[in-house]
Each structure stands twice: as C-alpha cells, then as structure tokens.
Amino acid sequence: MELEILDATEKEYFYFGGVKSLESIVGKAFLEYYTQERLKRGIWSNGIRIKSQELDCDFMKAGQKMKRRLRYIDTELMEDVVTLTISDNKIFISSSYKEHYGLAVESPGLVHLLKILWQNQWQSAAENK
Numbered sequence: 001m002e003l004e005i006l007d008a009t010e011k012e013y014f015y016f017g018g019v020k021s022l023e024s025i026v027g028k029a030f031l032e033y034y035t036q037e038r039l040k041r042g043i044w045s046n047g048i049r050i051k052s053q054e055l056d057c058d059f060m061k062a063g064q065k066m067k068r069r070l071r072y073i074d075t076e077l078m079e080d081v082v083t084l085t086i087s088d089n090k091i092f093i094s095s096s097y098k099e100h101y102g103l104a105v106e107s108p109g110l111v112h113l114l115k116i117l118w119q120n121q122w123q124s125a126a127e128n129k
Contacts (some may be wrong), residue, residue, distance in 0.1 A: 004104065006037055008088040012044035014118050017083030018053025019060060022094060028057070035059045039067055048073060048118065048125050050081065071125035086114050 005013055023031055036059075038045060044067045051074040054060075062070040082099075085092040089111050093103040
C-alpha cells in the first residue's frame with residue numbers, strides 16, 4: 001500500500017502520523033527504501049508528525065535534499081495514532097503496530113475534506129522539533 005502512494009500523478013502528498021509506529025510495522029529498511037523511491041520520482045512529502053514518535057535518521061529529516069516539509073505536534077494523547085496519507089484522489093491509512101491493518105479509499109470528496117483539515121492543522125503545528 002505504501003508504494004501505491006508513489007504512483008499518484010501529483011508530485012506531493014500530505015500525511016499525519018508517528019514515524020516510530022510506522023517503523024514498527026514496515027521496518028527501518030523499508031522506510032529508507034521508500035524514501036529513496038520517492039526521491040527518484042521527485043515527489044515532495046509534507047508531514048505533520050508527532051514529536052515523541054520521531055526517529056533520528058537522516059533520511060527522515062526535512063529539507064530540500066530530502067524533498068520533505070515537516071511540522072510537529074506535541075501531545076502524549078497521540079502515542080498510538082494511525083498514519084493518514086492524502087494523495088491525489090485517495091487516502092491511505094496504516095494502523096499502529098497493535099492493530100495491523102491498511103486501508104486505501106478513493107474518494108475525491110473525502111480527499112478534499114481531509115486536505116482542508118490537514119492544512120488547518122499545518123497552520124497550528126510547530127515548525128521545528
């Protein structure tokens with residue numbers, strides 16, 4: 001499912017989630033491979049991440065080189081959150097390591113709504129960790 005995100009026609013996607021919980025599902029090696037594939041395709045990643053869920057890896061950092069924009073929220077209430085990714089006309093949901101599920105939904109209306117919510121959250125999220 002994660003690689004399907006890279007097949008989108010837009011050259012950027014938006015997500016919300018915790019990196020540690022995603023790593024617990026797909027592994028660090030896959031995250032690095034995915035990042036390399038995304039960079040090869042010239043796709044920007046725009047993330048609102050949970051501060052306490054960060055990994056200290058160069059390939060997960062923000063900046064022009066990594067084609068990644070990041071902002072952070074800092075809340076203990078979000079420790080075990082799913083990852084929500086918005087791309088083109090689909091949303092992708094990856095569960096926490098406790099639940100083990102993935103979901104893709106194709107719905108332009110839902111994508112539009114979630115992009116509005118994502119942009120509102122982006123405005124209030126912190127720019128640095």
